[in-house]
Amino acid sequence: MNSWTSSEKLRSILQQAARLIYLTGFDGTSMQDIADACSMTKAGLYHHIATKEAMLLAIMHYGMDLFEERVLQPVKDISDPLARLKATLANNVQLVTHDSTKEVTIILHEHSTLTGDAKHEINARKKQYVQFLERTIEEAIAKGQIRKVDATLAAFSFLGSVLWTYKWYRSDGALSPQQLADGIGDLYFHGLMP
Amino acid sequence: MNSWTSSEKLRSILQQAARLIYLTGFDGTSMQDIADACSMTKAGLYHHIATKEAMLLAIMHYGMDLFEERVLQPVKDISDPLARLKATLANNVQLVTHDSTKEVTIILHEHSTLTGDAKHEINARKKQYVQFLERTIEEAIAKGQIRKVDATLAAFSFLGSVLWTYKWYRSDGALSPQQLADGIGDLYFHGLMP
DNA sequence: GACTACCTACCGAACGGTCGGTAGGTAACG
DNA sequence: CGTTACCTACCGACCGTTCGGTAGGTAGTC
Numbered sequence: 001m002n003s004w005t006s007s008e009k010l011r012s013i014l015q016q017a018a019r020l021i022y023l024t025g026f027d028g029t030s031m032q033d034i035a036d037a038c039s040m041t042k043a044g045l046y047h048h049i050a051t052k053e054a055m056l057l058a059i060m061h062y063g064m065d066l067f068e069e070r071v072l073q074p075v076k077d078i079s080d081p082l083a084r085l086k087a088t089l090a091n092n093v094q095l096v097t098h099d100s101t102k103e104v105t106i107i108l109h110e111h112s113t114l115t116g117d118a119k120h121e122i123n124a125r126k127k128q129y130v131q132f133l134e135r136t137i138e139e140a141i142a143k144g145q146i147r148k149v150d151a152t153l154a155a156f157s158f159l160g161s162v163l164w165t166y167k168w169y170r171s172d173g174a175l176s177p178q179q180l181a182d183g184i185g186d187l188y189f190h191g192l193m194p
Numbered sequence: 195m196n197s198w199t200s201s202e203k204l205r206s207i208l209q210q211a212a213r214l215i216y217l218t219g220f221d222g223t224s225m226q227d228i229a230d231a232c233s234m235t236k237a238g239l240y241h242h243i244a245t246k247e248a249m250l251l252a253i254m255h256y257g258m259d260l261f262e263e264r265v266l267q268p269v270k271d272i273s274d275p276l277a278r279l280k281a282t283l284a285n286n287v288q289l290v291t292h293d294s295t296k297e298v299t300i301i302l303h304e305h306s307t308l309t310g311d312a313k314h315e316i317n318a319r320k321k322q323y324v325q326f327l328e329r330t331i332e333e334a335i336a337k338g339q340i341r342k343v344d345a346t347l348a349a350f351s352f353l354g355s356v357l358w359t360y361k362w363y364r365s366d367g368a369l370s371p372q373q374l375a376d377g378i379g380d381l382y383f384h385g386l387m388p
Numbered sequence: 389g390a391c392t393a394c395c396t397a398c399c400g401a402a403c404g405g406t407c408g409g410t411a412g413g414t415a416a417c418g
Numbered sequence: 419c420g421t422t423a424c425c426t427a428c429c430g431a432c433c434g435t436t437c438g439g440t441a442g443g444t445a446g447t448c
């Protein structure tokens with residue numbers, strides 16, 4: 001009954017760490033804090049992870065896994081580009097507003113905390129998403145479904161509207177995640193003009 | 195020749211500090227680093243400022259001053275709400291993409307570094323901007339210039355598109371600040387649909 | 389079934405270093 | 419003589435990380 005216990009333990013450590021880092025930032029969270037949250041000592045923690053930065057990297061990779069599973073995976077087989085773009089937007093808003101995905105918020109906020117190879121690893125995965133958006137937008141333009149716009153600009157504008165929500169959206173506020181997704185989608189696709 | 199030297203010195207300290215914090219973050223910048231950049235000792239630094247956090251607060255207030263001077267001041271007397279909104283967007287993009295306004299970027303990135311009263315002070319000034327946007331949007335709706343949308347949502351969508359640029363825009367890239375402002379404005383007001 | 393060998397999971401204690409901040413002195417200026 | 423603008427020297431707290439050691443379990447050998 002032990003071969004699985006190890007990785008289960010690691011997962012629960014990463015989860016506790018993600019919770020604290022989400023609340024107080026990476027630099028604002030000490031290894032002691034994380035150890036306390038796990039009811040362990042600092043030294044015990046280091047049996048499971050190599051360094052603090054490696055831990056952040058693991059959390060971010062997990063966040064990207066979550067993102068790809070919940071946002072990209074469900075839409076990748078939608079053949080109609082406009083429908084694909086709309087579904088992506090809805091899924092992404094849902095992901096960011098869903099409280100439990102602290103790991104995703106951490107990726108957004110600590111976007112320059114990692115260094116060296118670790119930074120490259122995560123940036124590469126982010127870039128794939130941007131390129132997915134650009135390709136989808138260009139497909140939709142080619143099909144005449146949307147206006148002829150700069151695909152890169154449209155992709156970053158998409159990301160701005162969608163991801164900025166993590167800075168202001170509170171789940172105990174007036175808007176439900178569904179309303180938010182609908183509203184942002186409406187604004188992004190139809191603009192303000194009548 | 196000294197009554198002005200004092201405040202001039204303080205300004206140059208804050209400027210150096212802003213440069214370093216912009217590059218390596220608030221927690222990643224030590225008082226020693228700032229002192230070095232000012233060709234002083236740490237103790238010398240503390241002759242001019244009370245605490246590290248007070249320094250961050252001063253930098254953020256300066257950033258808000260800059261913002262209000264360059265974005266809000268020039269548009270506040272435009273009576274036509276749609277024209278006012280468009281001008282605000284253009285000015286705000288220009289401000290964020292302009293390299294020299296590190297203080298503004300710091301406000302955006304270190305949005306939960308301050309604590310207590312200091313946090314409230316800055317948040318109050320930010321909130322004023324959101325409310326200015328909401329009011330302008332509602333005015334434009336009342337005049338029938340734009341569609342009937344949720345003003346709060348439209349304001350945050352505006353901010354998302356505009357402010358997210360600080361995470362990806364590089365002034366040595368393909369787009370000029372002017373092109374960026376035009377592109378974001380076009381997308382925000384007209385959307386993607388034909 | 390006792391013994392040896394080895395494992396994982398952890399702990400207490402300490403490491404070198406850095407942090408924000410300060411006490412007290414000094415030199416220049418008015 | 420008082421004020422301003424610094425300096426040298428230092429403090430206590432905390433940082434991420436490491437080390438020696440160990441409880442408890444597993445697997446193989448005689």
